[in-house]
Amino acid sequence: MNVMINEIQTQCISRRGWNQPIGVLGVRYADLFGPRFLRIRIWFTAAISLFGVGFVDANEEDVLELPVRFHLVRGVTQIVEGEKLENWVTKDQVEQVLLPEVNRIWMQAKIRFLCESVSEETISQSPERDQIVKQLTNIKRGEDSESSIRLCEKLVDPTKFDRYSMNLYFLPYVGRTFQGIADFGGNRVVVGEWSDKATGGREAPEKVLLTEPEPFMKGSLGRTLSHELGHNLRLKHPAKDATPMGRIMGGGKHGYLLTPEEIAIARESAQKHLKNWLMKKRELDRN
Numbered sequence: 601m602n603v604m605i606n607e608i609q610t611q612c613i614s615r616r617g618w619n620q621p622i623g624v625l626g627v628r629y630a631d632l633f634g635p636r637f638l639r640i641r642i643w644f645t646a647a648i649s650l651f652g653v654g655f656v657d658a659n660e661e662d663v664l665e666l667p668v669r670f671h672l673v674r675g676v677t678q679i680v681e682g683e684k685l686e687n688w689v690t691k692d693q694v695e696q697v698l699l700p701e702v703n704r705i706w707m708q709a710k711i712r713f714l715c716e717s718v719s720e721e722t723i724s725q726s727p728e729r730d731q732i733v734k735q736l737t738n739i740k741r742g743e744d745s746e747s748s749i750r751l752c753e754k755l756v757d758p759t760k761f762d763r764y765s766m767n768l769y770f771l772p773y774v775g776r777t778f779q780g781i782a783d784f785g786g787n788r789v790v791v792g793e794w795s796d797k798a799t800g801g802r803e804a805p806e807k808v809l810l811t812e813p814e815p816f817m818k819g820s821l822g823r824t825l826s827h828e829l830g831h832n833l834r835l836k837h838p839a840k841d842a843t844p845m846g847r848i849m850g851g852g853k854h855g856y857l858l859t860p861e862e863i864a865i866a867r868e869s870a871q872k873h874l875k876n877w878l879m880k881k882r883e884l885d886r887n
């Protein structure tokens with residue numbers, strides 16, 4: 601808006617060739633009601649209202665809201681280091697603790713995740729199930745993470761997948777020292793409710809914290825979800841020495857920060873995901 605005022609001010613002065621401009625816009629009081637200034641006032645009012653309205657709209661539209669479907673997978677037990685691991689996160693915890701934490705973290709990018717639904721679903725009953733669970737349990741870091749996502753896919757009910765939302769799957773454990781798995785640029789995330797990352801896999805996995813107050817110490821499900829959603833919004837891990845600040849995408853230090861470059865990439869990607877969602881909404885509205 602300042603730009604507009606300065607522009608008008610400059611135009612006024614140069615067109616009229618005032619010797620001694622007086623007043624806020626550099627206008628002689630005698631000219632205030634003259635025809636030329638009236639024209640300028642009309643332009644000025646139009647510019648303010650156009651620019652002002654545009655500005656308010658941009659602010660409101662600025663927050664990108666992406667739908668997420670939570671999948672709480674039931675009926676799966678994984679045994680790691682003699683410990684029997686089962687899912688324990690509840691629908692209430694998802695809605696009241698996890699989602700607000702993810703949104704707290706992502707608000708710096710003006711991206712808000714909306715709960716499309718929380719689906720409590722039973723693990724696949726296919727005869728290969730036990731074999732796939734075993735494979736997933738024994739995955740180690742350095743192995744192709746895409747294969748873990750595909751393994752998870754085979755364990756869950758495909759009819760519960762919503763291709764228009766981000767689908768967040770909760771399993772007890774997703775591999776040694778892993779906390780979550782993303783689908784780069786896609787719309788699936790899998791997180792483990794138990795993790796042995798803190799001990800580098802030397803001890804039995806522990807229940808992951810739902811949230812952790814800053815600064816980052818051992819991490820939480822809220823932060824892991826936020827990190828994996830970052831991958832789905834096309835963010836990569838930064839170089840180890842990229843910044844001394846703790847970042848959500850990791851690098852030298854784990855934390856909660858997104859850089860301006862990351863925000864730009866994530867928002868561009870979010871807009872693409874959003875287009876899909878709007879298509880679905882239109883379809884639903886039609887039917």
Ligand SMILES: [Zn+2]
Nearest residue numbers: 827828831837
């Ligand atoms: Zn990662």
